[in-house]
Every structure is written in structure tokens, then in C-alpha cells.
Amino acid sequence: MERIAGKKINSKGQAAITDALFFLMVVMSLVAFLFFFTSQYGRTVGEYSNSKYGSDYASSALKTILYSSFARDGLPLCDSEKEGCSQEVDYLIAAVKEDYADDKNINYFKENLTDSVKKVMQPVRNSFDYMLFIRVDAGAFEFPYFFLSRKEFTSTYDGVFVSGVEAKERNYYCNSSQASSFNQAKLDNFIVFIGPKGQSVSSISLPLAESSQPHEGIIQLVLWTSKDFNAEEQAFKNLDCKEIVAEEK
Amino acid sequence: MFLPLKQKGYMGPIGDDLPSLIPLMFALVIFFSSFYSTVNIYNDRTVDFENDIAVVQISASLRGTGFIASIHDFNSSCNALNVRQPYFSAGLMDLDKDVNLFNLDEDYLFVGRDLFKCSNTKETLTQEKVLAPNSKIVSRVYPLILQKNSVSFPVKLVVVAWKE
Numbered sequence: 208m209e210r211i212a213g214k215k216i217n218s219k220g221q222a223a224i225t226d227a228l229f230f231l232m233v234v235m236s237l238v239a240f241l242f243f244f245t246s247q248y249g250r251t252v253g254e255y256s257n258s259k260y261g262s263d264y265a266s267s268a269l270k271t272i273l274y275s276s277f278a279r280d281g282l283p284l285c286d287s288e289k290e291g292c293s294q295e296v297d298y299l300i301a302a303v304k305e306d307y308a309d310d311k312n313i314n315y316f317k318e319n320l321t322d323s324v325k326k327v328m329q330p331v332r333n334s335f336d337y338m339l340f341i342r343v344d345a346g347a348f349e350f351p352y353f354f355l356s357r358k359e360f361t362s363t364y365d366g367v368f369v370s371g372v373e374a375k376e377r378n379y380y381c382n383s384s385q386a387s388s389f390n391q392a393k394l395d396n397f398i399v400f401i402g403p404k405g406q407s408v409s410s411i412s413l414p415l416a417e418s419s420q421p422h423e424g425i426i427q428l429v430l431w432t433s434k435d436f437n438a439e440e441q442a443f444k445n446l447d448c449k450e451i452v453a454e455e456k
Numbered sequence: 457m458f459l460p461l462k463q464k465g466y467m468g469p470i471g472d473d474l475p476s477l478i479p480l481m482f483a484l485v486i487f488f489s490s491f492y493s494t495v496n497i498y499n500d501r502t503v504d505f506e507n508d509i510a511v512v513q514i515s516a517s518l519r520g521t522g523f524i525a526s527i528h529d530f531n532s533s534c535n536a537l538n539v540r541q542p543y544f545s546a547g548l549m550d551l552d553k554d555v556n557l558f559n560l561d562e563d564y565l566f567v568g569r570d571l572f573k574c575s576n577t578k579e580t581l582t583q584e585k586v587l588a589p590n591s592k593i594v595s596r597v598y599p600l601i602l603q604k605n606s607v608s609f610p611v612k613l614v615v616v617a618w619k620e
Contacts, residue, residue: 227476227483234483238490245494249501256508263515264598270522271599276608286567286604296607323610326551330597330612 261335261405261430268327269407269428272339273300275323277316299323300411303341303352308416313341313352317380321354321451325378328356332376335404335430340381342391343413343424351413353381355448360435374433379448393445400442401431500592507542507594507617514544515596515615518574523601523608524548527570534574542592543579544617548572548602551612555597557581565611567604581618593618 278284278293279302285292299319306316313320324339338355358374365371406429414421436443518533530548547564549555556563558581565572585591595616602611 223473223476224479227479231479231483234487238486241490241494245497248498249505252505256505256512259512260596263512267519267522267598267600271601271610274523274601274608275610284607284609286607286609298608327599327610329551330555330599 258404261403262407263405264331264335265405265407265428265430269339269409269426271327272320272323272428273298273409273426275299275327277302277319277323304411304413307351307413307422311343311345311349311351311415311422317352320352321378324354325356331430332356333374334432336401336433337428337430338381339426339428340394341411341413341424341426343422345422350382353446355379355381355446358433359437360433378451379446380451381446381448393442397442397446398429400440401429401434403429403431405430503592503619504594507592507619510539510542510544511594511596511615511617513537514539514546514574514617515598515613518546518613518615519598519600523603524572525603527567527572530572530574537574537576539576542617542619543575543577544615545573545575545577545580546613546615547574548600548611549614551599551610555595555614555616557586557593557595557616558583560614560616564614565602567602572602579620581616585618585620591618591620 275298276284276296277299279295279297280293282291282293284296299316302316303313303320306313328335328337336355336357338353340350340353343349343351356376356378358376360372360374362369362372406427408425408427411424411426412421413424438444514537517537518530520529520533524530534546545560547560549563549565553563561573561580581593586593593616595614597615598613600611600613601608603609
């Protein structure tokens, strides 16, 4: 009888430990759930917020580029009629349209447009790479203006650690050779490759000197988080970009 | 006084359960510490989102159409804002000027006597506030057009929001 009682007592002790281990198991699964919840909470909202900032910035930047004033006489722009200030003020985009009208290309005011784009993109130049292009739908797609700015990263290895990461800004005019088979598919391929964080598009009507019928097109600004790729990357090579060397001075 | 030989493992009704208390306590400690950490992270991120949302609202209101024709335009957008928390300071700045969080008021654009500034507090950001362990600061920059005597100048709108 005593022996049976002793066995029952020992069994009770084992059952208590087993219960505690089961409890520990349940708690561990709860903890795993909490960790999963913590790692996921707000991730989508954070990504959406960053993406929204990218598209808001792109739309503000495009408006700013389109409505910026431009001095046709090359004198400085002033907000009062002082001596030495420009007297011939116009919208930059008007000058660009005028430039397109004669030979269906943007040559004369190309640098002014590029300067304006770079100035407007200056506040985010460390976070984003970008491109701005004008695409004209004249039978086949044409790109009279295509500017791209990206950063190329170099780093040194200190044993197993990466140190001394440097970003060098490189600016390009793309579709540089008119004879190239540059097309929308290649551009789309590049946009997919970089994964844009923000885009803004506006329609643009480009008048022609030879015809009363203007060319309809778009002006598009695309931003993306700086991505490290070299100039030999096929998606980039397809854009047929030529580096602006004068920029390095 | 002594337990019978066959009951030597028996340590009494509580004593017998003592070994099972070790995993039990271990489980409770792990659970409450991870619960505490989860609540902290949840609260931190919620504050971040509140700041983010506030900055988006403030900047959307101040940007308007992306074209500011005068100080009255800017002030009427500013007055339409009804944000109490978080504290924020927003204003127009030259595009070339770097944003210095500790010196915002001096960097905002002055046109004549008009200061392009919009804020819901007289407090300014200090190094102590920025370096405080719970400090939450969100800053956003947007380009805009400011028209002065029929000339359109590109400027930037800087919005900084923080919670103390």
C-alpha cells in the first residue's frame, strides 16, 4: 500500500514538471509571435511613407522646373528692377520649347535646363539618383532631352570590414547617339531595374517652326534610391548614356 | 521526524513542485520582458507615424499648388493648419542653403520685412533635445516656386516636426 502511495507521489512530481515544460513551450510560441509582430509592425506604413515622399518630391520638383524663371539676356534674375538685373524674364520651359521648334532637338538651352534640374534636385542629391527626360510622340518615340544623374560607390576593405565608402556623382546625357535603336522598352527595362521611389509626369506640347501642328509629348522625372551598379550594367548600357565630363571640373 | 524510506523523494506538497517552478519562472520572465520590449517598440513606431503623418499634412497644406505668390498666400496656408502635436517649424529657404536644425529661424527666407515661417511653438530644437534618448524628429524638404515681382524663383520648403 505504501509502495503504491510512493509511486503516486513521484508521478505527481513528474506531471508538474511536464506541465511547466508545456507552459514554457506555449510561452515560447507567444514570444515568437511577439517578435514577429514587432519586426513587421509598421513596415508597410514606413515603406509607403518613404515612397509617398519620393512621389511628392518628384511632383513638386517637376512643377518647380517647369515654372522656374529664366533670364534670356543671361543677366542675373532679381526681384526688383535694379541695374544689372535681367530685363528679359521668361519661363525656362518656354525657351526649351522654342529651342525644339527649329530642329526638333534641344541644344541651345540644354545646359540651362540641366542646371535648373540639378539645382531643384540638390536637397535630395545624397539620397536619390534621378533622371528627367522629354519624350515626344512623333510617329516613333523620340527623346530630345534625357538627363540622368547617379552615384557610383567605391569602398575599401579593412580586413573583413568595409570602410571608406565614397559616392561620386556622375551625370549623363542619354540617347546620345541618334542612330542608336533607343526605344521605350529599354527605358522601361531600366526603370524596372532601378525600382523607382517616385515619379512625376506632365504632358508637354512642343511647337514646330515648319508646321502649325505641335508635337505632343511628356516630361517625366523619375527618382530612385541610389543603387550601386557599374556603367557596364546592361540595363544602363541600353540607355546609351554619355557622361558629362565638364561636370567634374 | 524522518520520512519513511519509501517516501524519501517526497518533500511535501510544495517542495515536490519546486523543480517545476524553474521552467515556470523562466517562462514568465521571458514572456514579460519580450512583452515589455514589444510595447516599447510599438509606442516608438506609433510616435514615428504620428510625426510622419503630421509632416505630410503640414507640407501638403503649405505647398498647395507648389506656387507661392506672396507672403499672404503662405500665411493663409499656415493659418489653416490646426496641428497642436507634434511641435513643428516650417519655412522657405534658399535651395542652396543646407538645413541646420538648430538654426532654422535664421535660415528662413526674409523678403523685405516678411519672414516665410510657420510654426506652432516658440520652442526651438537644441542639441539636448535631439540627443535625448526618446527624441523623435522628422524632417522633410520640398522644392517650390516663390514669385517675387513676376519672377519665379525656386526655393525649398523645410518642415521639421518633433515630440518632446
